[in-house]
Each structure stands twice: as structure tokens, then as C-alpha cells.
Amino acid sequence: MEISDLPAHVLVENIRLRQLKAIDVLEATLARIASVDGDPPSLRPLTSLPSHLQPANLERDQGLHAFITLTAERARQQAREIDRRLDAGEQVGPLAGVPFTVKDIFCVQGTLTTAGSRILANFVAPYTATPVQRMEAAGGVMLGKVNLDEFTYGSSNESSAFQPSPRNPWDVSRVPGGSSGGSATAVAAGEGALSLGTDTAGSVRQPAAFCGVVGMKPTYGRVSRYGLIAFSSSIDCPGPLARNVTDAALMLQVIAGADTRDATAANVPVPDYVTRLKRGVRGMRIGLSPDYFRITYFDASSGELRQEPIAPEIEQTVLRAAGRLAEMGADIVEDIPMPHTRYGIPVYFVISRVEAASNLHRYDGVKYGYRTPDAVADVADMYRKTRAQGFGPQPKLRILMGMYVSAAQYSEQYYNRALRVRTLIRRDFDQVFDPQGRYRLQALLTPTTPTTAFPMAAVYGDSVLMQYADQLTVPANHAGVPGLSLPAGFDPDGLPIGIQLLGPDFSEEALLRIGRAYEMATESDAWRRRRPPVL
Amino acid sequence: MTEAITREIFNHLVQLAALELSPDEAEYIRGELNKQLKAIHELEAIPLQDDTPPASHGVPYTPATSPAVRPDEWRPHPDPGGILAQAPETDEGYIVVPEIPHIEL
Numbered sequence: 001m002e003i004s005d006l007p008a009h010v011l012v013e014n015i016r017l018r019q020l021k022a023i024d025v026l027e028a029t030l031a032r033i034a035s036v037d038g039d040p041p042s043l044r045p046l047t048s049l050p051s052h053l054q055p056a057n058l059e060r061d062q063g064l065h066a067f068i069t070l071t072a073e074r075a076r077q078q079a080r081e082i083d084r085r086l087d088a089g090e091q092v093g094p095l096a097g098v099p100f101t102v103k104d105i106f107c108v109q110g111t112l113t114t115a116g117s118r119i120l121a122n123f124v125a126p127y128t129a130t131p132v133q134r135m136e137a138a139g140g141v142m143l144g145k146v147n148l149d150e151f152t153y154g155s156s157n158e159s160s161a162f163q164p165s166p167r168n169p170w171d172v173s174r175v176p177g178g179s180s181g182g183s184a185t186a187v188a189a190g191e192g193a194l195s196l197g198t199d200t201a202g203s204v205r206q207p208a209a210f211c212g213v214v215g216m217k218p219t220y221g222r223v224s225r226y227g228l229i230a231f232s233s234s235i236d237c238p239g240p241l242a243r244n245v246t247d248a249a250l251m252l253q254v255i256a257g258a259d260t261r262d263a264t265a266a267n268v269p270v271p272d273y274v275t276r277l278k279r280g281v282r283g284m285r286i287g288l289s290p291d292y293f294r295i296t297y298f299d300a301s302s303g304e305l306r307q308e309p310i311a312p313e314i315e316q317t318v319l320r321a322a323g324r325l326a327e328m329g330a331d332i333v334e335d336i337p338m339p340h341t342r343y344g345i346p347v348y349f350v351i352s353r354v355e356a357a358s359n360l361h362r363y364d365g366v367k368y369g370y371r372t373p374d375a376v377a378d379v380a381d382m383y384r385k386t387r388a389q390g391f392g393p394q395p396k397l398r399i400l401m402g403m404y405v406s407a408a409q410y411s412e413q414y415y416n417r418a419l420r421v422r423t424l425i426r427r428d429f430d431q432v433f434d435p436q437g438r439y440r441l442q443a444l445l446t447p448t449t450p451t452t453a454f455p456m457a458a459v460y461g462d463s464v465l466m467q468y469a470d471q472l473t474v475p476a477n478h479a480g481v482p483g484l485s486l487p488a489g490f491d492p493d494g495l496p497i498g499i500q501l502l503g504p505d506f507s508e509e510a511l512l513r514i515g516r517a518y519e520m521a522t523e524s525d526a527w528r529r530r531r532p533p534v535l
Numbered sequence: 536m537t538e539a540i541t542r543e544i545f546n547h548l549v550q551l552a553a554l555e556l557s558p559d560e561a562e563y564i565r566g567e568l569n570k571q572l573k574a575i576h577e578l579e580a581i582p583l584q585d586d587t588p589p590a591s592h593g594v595p596y597t598p599a600t601s602p603a604v605r606p607d608e609w610r611p612h613p614d615p616g617g618i619l620a621q622a623p624e625t626d627e628g629y630i631v632v633p634e635i636p637h638i639e640l
Binding site for chain 2: 123124126219220221234235258259260261262263265266267268297298303305340342343345346347349350357364365366367368369370371376377378379380381382383384385387388391393396397399400401403404405413414416417418419420421422423424425426463464467477478479480481505
């Protein structure tokens, strides 16, 4: 196996034992990036056409385009420092010498921090986000900032102002998912062993599933959001993307925990996720819910609600995974009712838009970021032109919808109702995870996504259909509970299938343990040996 | 179903949001908003008890899990010049903006 494909925990072990140098690991990874990532992206041309009407940028240079900004020299300094410390016999941290990427929604001091938007295309962050700071303090080597949907608003990465947008390493004509699409692409293609993403409706888990990697949305409050550019503040969660469960556990161990700079970072002790990984699943109660094997969506053309089963190969993959866990001693409990799952997307359409609109008012061309170069009549004209040119269609949609559903005359009907339905979604989870209740589950096992990766341009432009890609992931965001997506096989087109584990608040340790048990049970399966064709 | 977000409502929202849109863009965005609103209408079908409270977030915060409030201490920023350098236009330490219109209230 090439160095750039080695898992993070193997790299750390080899670097600590002086069998590999951090700088050599970095150079191998930079060489991989140079061979697979293609030309760096550039800003979309500024036109009056909405970007879905602009000619699709589908040129087939076979590049993966995970990166917006590569910070190779900064990384070299970090890697050399790790080697120097080891040479001097000094202590190094648990991520010593591990190359990682950061979704370009986190501030990293002295680096461009764009949110995938023209409005922040020239913004250089004056401070570093807590999870990034913790990874660097643990010896991690930051490679650079990876692409995403503009302000994280999407499930395909196509909405980024930086084009070409990332491609799926398993089939470059397909999307990597989103919004942490650059993160998933990079991890799958050996462009850094780990990536720091964010998950507001499934933005870590859905691209992880599409690209065949592990992705975790921790409990709301498990990981600090200091330095994260805000989207929907009541649900945003930073989380790890990695090539296996052990690496995800190692990374979560580093980034989790209270932070005096984020009042939502909960004061809850961080358990040792890594050493307890191999304890197995004997006696654990894991549920299957029929409400996660169908999707309900609004068909705008007919004006009707439609319900469909998820793709049969995805359902079979989940059921096979349940069988493997049962063989390892887990109790699989069927027919778990999660009746409010289907309302996750409509609730999200309201709550996330209201919070996005509020968070986006700060971009005004005054203090930082883009300001229109056009002649303006006064400051209000400057605001309008700056925001019109600086934001793509997704931020505009979200601002306008957020303002509409929270307006005084509509908020009872929409916003307040959505907040109350969120209570019902949370109760679904409370009831099935209640240790004294009828079901007493430690986890739910579900598909991560209703489909595998869709072709570029197939969904982009239809903001309703795109949102429904998150239907099976968004309930965990509303409830705040943790979720873990694991690769579990391939569909007949050779595209990865992800399965999802959901657990009660702060049960990351149990989810990672189940995930590791599943990895061990499937270690010798033929599909585990497949590699993305671009490699 | 008639469009809930009419051109008139839409134009009002655009003005409140400090945006301006080309005709193509406005038509696309208004169409998408109306589609999204139809999906949102599914929420009306859910029976809600009068005592179902709103949830401001999913995970409960108890006094034990809520972080202590930080002391409100003044600290100088290490690099105010770097912060100011991000502003599109400055003059001797001040941020410059176009004329602010005088509005009679």
C-alpha cells in the first residue's frame, strides 16, 4: 500500500517508531494530490444568470478538484517540526505527522477561508477554529482547505463558487455528495488521511456514504464550533471523515470536549474512544425501523406527496449488515417506530432557513470580504449590489425563505410549528433509546442515503429534490443525537453504499464500537479490497 | 394551488434582504421558493397537542452540562491592523462606507 493510502493510526505508529518521517508522509501525500486533484479551481464568472443556468462545468480533465487552497509550505513546516521533536526525543501528540484537510468553512489563521462563496473569496481568517487548533496541537499536518457547497448549502458540491467542483473518486461523472464533498473526495483518494467536515443535515455522513469512507456527526455540543462559519446554529456539528472507524475515533478524541469559547460545547467528559473500540457488540440492542427504508417527498410537478421504497440494493446492504452484527452477538430488534422521520425535511426547510438568513446578514461588504466594484448611490445600494454579486443562488434562496417563514404574519404557521415538530422528532429517538422503555436500543441501524451518488447536473437546480437527499440523515440533526456512516459495499454501478448508526446523546463510543465490530466482521469481504478507479 | 409567494411579496422580501436580482434569477428563485413552501405545507398535516413545546435545539442542556460563563474580561487583540486590513476600504484606522442616506422618520 502506498504511504498516502495508509490509515492515520498506522501513520502515527510508524512516525512515532521512526519508521516513517512526517515529511516523507507529507511529500507522498502532496505527490498524490498533484497526480489526482487536477488544476486548482477558480471563481465562477460573475454573470447575471443564476448559476444553474450557466453552462455546466463538466469538462473531463479527470481531476478530483477536492481543494480550494493547498497550503503545502505551511504543512512542510508542521511536518518538519514533528520530525525535529522526535529527533530531539520530545513528546508528540496522538495525530503526529498525520496529513489532514479542512472543509473551507472553518477559520484557519492566515489562510483563505472562503465558505465556497464569492463573498468571502478574499477573506484571510484572523484566528483558528478550535477543532483545527486541537488537531494541529495533536501533531496533525494541515494540507489545506477543501471545497464544499456554498456556505454548506447543498448535497452535491455543485453550488460552490469555486469551479470545477469536487468529483466522486469512484466515478468522476458523479457528485461526491455534500456539503463536505471535498472532504470525502480527499479522504477517499488518499489526499490526506483525515478531514474535518460539518454536518447540519447530513453533510458529513452523506458524502462519506457516496465516497465510501467513514463519517461521523457527533452529538450536538460534543465538538466546539468556535471558528466555524455559521449556517444553522441550532444544528451545525463539526465531525470527522476518515478511511476507517479507528481513525474516526482517533480524530474525535482530539477534537471533542468543552471549549470556553463556545457556549454550546457541552461540559461532558470525553471518554477514551480508541482503546474501547474492540469490545464487540455482544448483547447490544440494535434496531431496524421501517421508517428508514422508505422516503417521502413532495413531487412538485404533480403537487402530491409520494412515498417510495429506497433502492433495493441499499436496503439489502443494511439487512446484510444487521445479519453480520447478529452473528457477532448483537440483538437485532425489528419494526422500530420512528413515525416523524418523514417530517425531517419540511422542518429543516423552515428552521435552517430562518437561522441561515440571520447568520448571513453580516455579509455586507463593510468589514471584510467582497464589496461590489460598481458605482453605488449610497450605502444601501452598496449592500444590495455586494450581496447580489457576492452570494450565489443557494444563499439567496435561504435568506429569502428564512425571512418569509419567520415574518410576523407567518411565523406561527411555519417557524413555531417547525420548532414544535422538532420536539416530536426528538421524542421518537428518546422513546426507542430509553433504557427503561419498550425498545431499550443502544443504536438504530439505517441506510445513510436513499440512493448512491447521482450524476453531476442531474439534481442541481432543483432545490427541493436536492434537499430530500438528506431525508435519512437530517432527523439526527434535529434531535441532536450522534450518527455514524460506514461503507458497506457497492451497488451494481460500482458506487459505494453507506449504512448509518444512530444512538442516544453522547453515545459516540458505542457507535464507534459497533462500527469497528462491523469492520472486523467484513474484513475479508471482497468489496473491501476495491479501490477508486482514479487511483 | 395558487402561488403563495407572489411577485409582490417576493419583491418585498428581496428589498428587506438587501438583495437585487436579475429578472431570470428572480423568476428561478421565486419558483423554487414556492416549490419549497409546498413541501413545508406537509407540516400542517401533523396533529400537534396544545402542550407540545417548541424545541430550540435537540439535546437538553442541564446546569451540569452547560459550560460555565466566561468572565467578562477586556483583552487587547494581538493584531487589530490585520483585522482592519480585511475591510474593503479604510482610512487612517477607520472603515469607509458610501454615504449613509438621511431618512426622515
